[in-house]
Amino acid sequence: MQSVIDIQWWQLAVFSLTLLIPFYINFHYQLGFAKDALVGLGRMTLQLIMIGLYLEFLFQLNNLWVNLSWLVIMVAVGTSAIVSKTNLPLKTLFTPVAMSLAAGLFPLLAILATAVIKPDPYYHAQYAIPLAGMLLGNSLTSNIVCLQSFFSSLKERWPEYQAALSLGASPIEATRPFVQNALQHALAPMLATMATTGLVTIPGMMTGQILGGASPMVAIKYQLMIMIAIFVMMSIATTLCLYLVIRRTLSSEGRPQVAVA
Structure with a gap:
């Protein structure tokens, strides 16, 4: 079995360009979720990075x-x-x-x-x-x-x-x-x-x-x-x-x- 393959940040950033698809659908059909989606994506990214850093610390501390x-x-x-x-x-x-x-x-x-x-x-x-x-x-x-x-x-x-x-x-x-x-x-x-x-x-x-x-x-x-x-x-x-x-x-x-x- 292969060990886990790391994903580079630049690869993740390039893949994030696929978000243009739902945003185009939102624009075309005037769905009105662009602001909520941007806020949600921003919060999700920040929260996941913060919890990732914290969990690494938590795993090492293990108290x-x-x-x-x-x-x-x-x-x-x-x-x-x-x-x-x-x-x-x-x-x-x-x-x-x-x-x-x-x-x-x-x-x-x-x-x-x-x-x-x-x-x-x-x-x-x-x-x-x-x-x-x-x-x-x-x-x-x-x-x-x-x-x-x-x-x-x-x-x-x-x-x-x-x-x-x-x-x-x-x-x-x-x-x-x-x-x-x-x-x-x-x-x-x-x-x-x-x-x-x-x-x-x-x-x-x-x-x-x-x-x-x-x-x-x-x-x-x-x-x-x-x-x-x-x-x-x-x-x-x-x-x-x-x-x-x-x-x-x-x-x-x-x-x-x-x-x-």
Whole structure:
């Protein structure tokens, strides 16, 4: 197997000229995304370079408490991103969303580090940080979809919710149909991805390892591991997030504590 082939910065700059194609499409059809695309590309480039430099330092330092602190920061930033997309108060939902992400992330990372991959030391940043990034990244999307779907359904079917309360249902019982709908919407993309992985798509982690010179069978085992971990974390995080958010946004009598209807 070949070792990883480095890409020169000038080669990357030349390849970036392909961006002229989407910008021409934007100009031709007057789509209006040029400014957002430029800002997004600029931020992405700066952020990736900064995180690349930081991760090189982090991998060399490889300190348990520094690694743990970085994971906590990742959870906090991810929580803020989720809540901001729901248009609900950050102060109200930060704690329940952060708890749900942490409850899904840290136990899974511990299992992977101590029982599956077993790096030396077990908190090795080269494994802990990228794995946490993949788990959190996928869980962000599922939690955003889950919360948006839940509150949208609750708003549209508010009389149904009130009717269930009037018949003696608790808020948890009255919101069960909305929870079911939200979880189905949140997990559906991942279920579709699992069903087509290997046949239609070759996932990023597997592709990266193969390009880095790893054996395809080793890459497959890592990909299976991360796909299972992502699905488990998404299931834990979305379910716990909805439960905690419902407890925080609805009183024991079922009255909304924030504007949900």
